[in-house]
Amino acid sequence: MTTRIPLMAGNWKMNLNHLEAIAHVQKLAFGLTDKDFEAVEVAVLPPFTDLRSVQTLVDGDKLKIVYGAQDISAHDAGAYTGEVSGPMLAKLNCTYAVVGHSERRQYHGEDDALCNAKVRSAFRHGLTPILCVGEPLEVRKAGTQVAHTLGQLDGALREVPAEQAATIVVAYEPVWAIGTGEVATPEDAQEVCGAIRVRLSQLYSQEVAEQIRIQYGGSVKSGNIAAIMAQPDVDGALVGGAALDADEFVKIVRFRD
Numbered sequence: 001m002t003t004r005i006p007l008m009a010g011n012w013k014m015n016l017n018h019l020e021a022i023a024h025v026q027k028l029a030f031g032l033t034d035k036d037f038e039a040v041e042v043a044v045l046p047p048f049t050d051l052r053s054v055q056t057l058v059d060g061d062k063l064k065i066v067y068g069a070q071d072i073s074a075h076d077a078g079a080y081t082g083e084v085s086g087p088m089l090a091k092l093n094c095t096y097a098v099v100g101h102s103e104r105r106q107y108h109g110e111d112d113a114l115c116n117a118k119v120r121s122a123f124r125h126g127l128t129p130i131l132c133v134g135e136p137l138e139v140r141k142a143g144t145q146v147a148h149t150l151g152q153l154d155g156a157l158r159e160v161p162a163e164q165a166a167t168i169v170v171a172y173e174p175v176w177a178i179g180t181g182e183v184a185t186p187e188d189a190q191e192v193c194g195a196i197r198v199r200l201s202q203l204y205s206q207e208v209a210e211q212i213r214i215q216y217g218g219s220v221k222s223g224n225i226a227a228i229m230a231q232p233d234v235d236g237a238l239v240g241g242a243a244l245d246a247d248e249f250v251k252i253v254r255f256r257d
C-alpha cells in the first residue's frame with residue numbers, strides 16, 4: 001500500500017504584502033517542529049509579489065516549509081502582459097503552482113482547456129500542479145457533483161502522461177464551501193475524493209491513483225480538519241481564510257493532536 005504524506009497548503013489569496021509574508025512565515029517556522037514536518041508536508045501559496053521574500057527566508061533559515069504560486073501562465077515567455085511563467089516560478093524554487101482555483105474559473109473565465117495548458121506548463125518546468133476541481137451550488141443541488149468534478153479532472157489531465165500525473169495534487173473544492181463557512185461533511189468530501197481516485201485509476205492505473213494526493217478545500221479550520229482527514233481518500237487540505245492566521249494553520253497541520 002502506498003503511504004501518502006498529507007499536504008496542508010495555505011492559499012493566501014490576495015492577502016499579505018512581501019513584508020507581512022516574512023512575518024507570517026517566521027511565525028509558522030516558530031510554531032512548527034521537526035515532528036510536524038515528519039508527519040505532514042506544509043506549503044504556503046502567497047501572491048506572486050511575495051515569492052522572492054519567502055524564498056529568501058526559506059533558503060536562509062533552511063526552513064522545511066515549501067511554497068508555490070497561486071497561478072501559472074500556460075505560456076513560457078512572450079507578449080502576455082500580467083502573466084507569470086513556469087520558468088520564472090521555477091527560478092524562484094517554487095514547488096507548487098495552483099491551477100484552476102474556482103476564483104480563477106469564476107472571475108477570469110478559466111476553462112478546462114486552459115487548466116490543461118497550465119497543468120502541462122507546470123510539469124514542463126518541474127513544478128507540481130495543485131489542480132482545483134469542484135462543483136458550484138446549483139450542481140450540488142442537482143446531485144451531479146461527481147460527474148461535474150470528474151469532467152473537470154478529465155479536461156485538465158488531457159494528454160498528461162502517467163509519470164507526470166502520478167505526482168500531481170488534486171484539490172477537491174466544492175465552490176459553495178469556499179470562503180463561506182459552509183464546510184462539506186466528511187462524507188461529502190469522501191464521496192467526491194473517492195470518485196476522483198477511481199477516475200484516476202481508470203485514466204492511468206491503480207498504482208498511479210494510489211500515489212496521487214487528493215486534498216479537500218472549503219472552509220477548513222482546526223475544528224473540522226480531523227474529521228475530514230479521517231476519510232480514506234483525503235490526503236490533506238487546501239486552506240484559504242484559516243491559513244492567514246499562523247496559529248490556526250499550525251493547529252490544522254497538527255490535525256492528529
Ligand code: PEP
Nearest residue numbers: 178179217218219240241
Ligand atoms: C481556498 O481558497 O482554496 C479555500 C478553500 O478557501 P477557504 O478555506 O477560505 O474556504
